[in-house]
Amino acid sequence: MRAVQLLGFATGGVGHTTTLGLLLAGISVPCLFSGLTPPWVAWSGLIIAAIAVLSIFSMVFPAASIFLPLGDFRRISG
Numbered sequence: 527m528r529a530v531q532l533l534g535f536a537t538g539g540v541g542h543t544t545t546l547g548l549l550l551a552g553i554s555v556p557c558l559f560s561g562l563t564p565p566w567v568a569w570s571g572l573i574i575a576a577i578a579v580l581s582i583f584s585m586v587f588p589a590a591s592i593f594l595p596l597g598d599f600r601r602i603s604g
Contacts, residue, residue, distance in 0.1 A: 540585055543597045547578025 554571030557563045578597025583590040 539594050540581055543578050543581045543594055547575040547581070547597055550578065551575035 550571050554568045554575060558565065558568035558572070574597065577593055580590065581593035581597045584594060
């Protein structure tokens with residue numbers, strides 16, 4: 527049961543937040559270089575992406591679980 531619980535946590539929490547961060551970084555970098563959005567929007571996207579990618583460390587260090595809700599910004603924004 528514990529293995530199934532960890533698998534659900536890895537794919538649902540950490541897996542989702544980390545890939546969301548990579549997607550956000552992949553969108554923010556071209557927007558920053560080509561000027562498609564204001565610079566503050568692109569930089570805030572890169573900051574959120576870095577926090578989301580750091581959530582991968584919660585698999586090894588339980589104290590890093592704070593990055594999960596911070597990186598998944600759609601839960602914060604309502």
